[in-house]
Amino acid sequence: MKYPLVSILIPAHNAERTIAETLRSALTQTWLRKEIIVVDDGSRDGTLAAAKKFESGEVKVVSIENRGAAAARNHAYGLCQGDYIQWLDADDLLSPDKVEKQLKALPEEGNGKILLSCPWSPFYHRIQNSRVVKTSLCENLSPVEWLLRKLGQNLHMQTATWLTSRQLSEIAGPWDTRLLSDDDGEYFCRVLLASEATRFVSDVRVYYRVSPSNRLSFIGASDKKKEALLVSMKLHVKYLLSLENSERVRKACLTYLQTWSLMFYPERPDLMAQLQSMARELGGKLDPPRLRWKYAWMAPIFGWSFAKQAQNVLPQIKASCSRDLDLMMYRIQAGAGQQQSR
Numbered sequence: 001m002k003y004p005l006v007s008i009l010i011p012a013h014n015a016e017r018t019i020a021e022t023l024r025s026a027l028t029q030t031w032l033r034k035e036i037i038v039v040d041d042g043s044r045d046g047t048l049a050a051a052k053k054f055e056s057g058e059v060k061v062v063s064i065e066n067r068g069a070a071a072a073r074n075h076a077y078g079l080c081q082g083d084y085i086q087w088l089d090a091d092d093l094l095s096p097d098k099v100e101k102q103l104k105a106l107p108e109e110g111n112g113k114i115l116l117s118c119p120w121s122p123f124y125h126r127i128q129n130s131r132v133v134k135t136s137l138c139e140n141l142s143p144v145e146w147l148l149r150k151l152g153q154n155l156h157m158q159t160a161t162w163l164t165s166r167q168l169s170e171i172a173g174p175w176d177t178r179l180l181s182d183d184d185g186e187y188f189c190r191v192l193l194a195s196e197a198t199r200f201v202s203d204v205r206v207y208y209r210v211s212p213s214n215r216l217s218f219i220g221a222s223d224k225k226k227e228a229l230l231v232s233m234k235l236h237v238k239y240l241l242s243l244e245n246s247e248r249v250r251k252a253c254l255t256y257l258q259t260w261s262l263m264f265y266p267e268r269p270d271l272m273a274q275l276q277s278m279a280r281e282l283g284g285k286l287d288p289p290r291l292r293w294k295y296a297w298m299a300p301i302f303g304w305s306f307a308k309q310a311q312n313v314l315p316q317i318k319a320s321c322s323r324d325l326d327l328m329m330y331r332i333q334a335g336a337g338q339q340q341s342r
């Protein structure tokens with residue numbers, strides 16, 4: 001029996017502080033037949049040098065000019081030979097048996113159209129304090145049911161949780177380089193469309209490092225990211241409707257548009273008009289977006305834009321304080337560990 005080759009593909013941009021730990025988590029995978037490819041996306045720090053220290057027959061490191069994460073992923077995929085693809089961002093980690101247990105969960109005869117997923121846990125610096133994100137996506141699902149829950153309940157599965165066959169990757173096609181935000185959400189919609197079902201492997205883990213607001217998924221006030229998000233949203237709706245054009249699907253799509261409309265309101269009335277047009281095509285309409293109750297009281301006093309800005313910024317400040325505290329505890333524990341080993 002020939003065991004499948006797994007390609008672990010790591011796009012990296014200014015990840016000098018985390019790339020070594022990420023590479024170690026890839027190298028320590030218990031699935032032995034693997035290749036690891038790092039594509040440095042024009043980093044301005046020491047990412048490339050840090051990754052080069054791991055270069056070997058099993059690890060390949062290349063550098064390209066900065067074109068964004070999607071382009072770096074496409075470049076990595078073009079270099080790989082794997083039967084299965086494990087995407088891994090340069091600051092995230094895999095539990096050691098992640099790949100092996102997912103592959104062993106496949107039917108004995110093998111099925112390249114089964115898409116594998118697993119639990120994920122957000123963390124700052126100490127993975128032992130992380131907790132699994134449990135949602136209704138954490139089970140075996142058909143493609144239409146998975147996308148219905150994603151859009152209708154505003155859920156997602158972290159990028160590295162997936163293990164994708166080359167067969168599905170080829171059908172799905174390349175990552176969309178237009179998408180400056182939610183490129184992973186759109187990409188895995190296409191993978192899901194090509195699949196027969198998802199299989200959730202519950203006893204492994206992906207650790208997702210929660211980074212500051214310069215992360216790819218952060219929209220902020222960027223008009224380009226807002227425009228890209230709208231493109232991704234249109235594609236999400238199109239993909240789900242292509243699987244099932246029913247009342248329950250249209251309702252989920254309307255909920256999805258309503259949930260994300262706050263990203264465009266009130267700064268981009270042109271994008272809001274496009275969302276409203278989509279809602280009419282789905283047989284409904286969008287209500288004016290609402291702020292969370294913690295911030296809604298600010299709007300009559302300070303104005304809607306100020307209240308929305310507070311809703312965006314204050315959680316970031318709280319997260320930054322939590323991240324700094326976790327880093328301090330991480331360093332204390334690391335120092336104590338070094339003292340004990342002497």
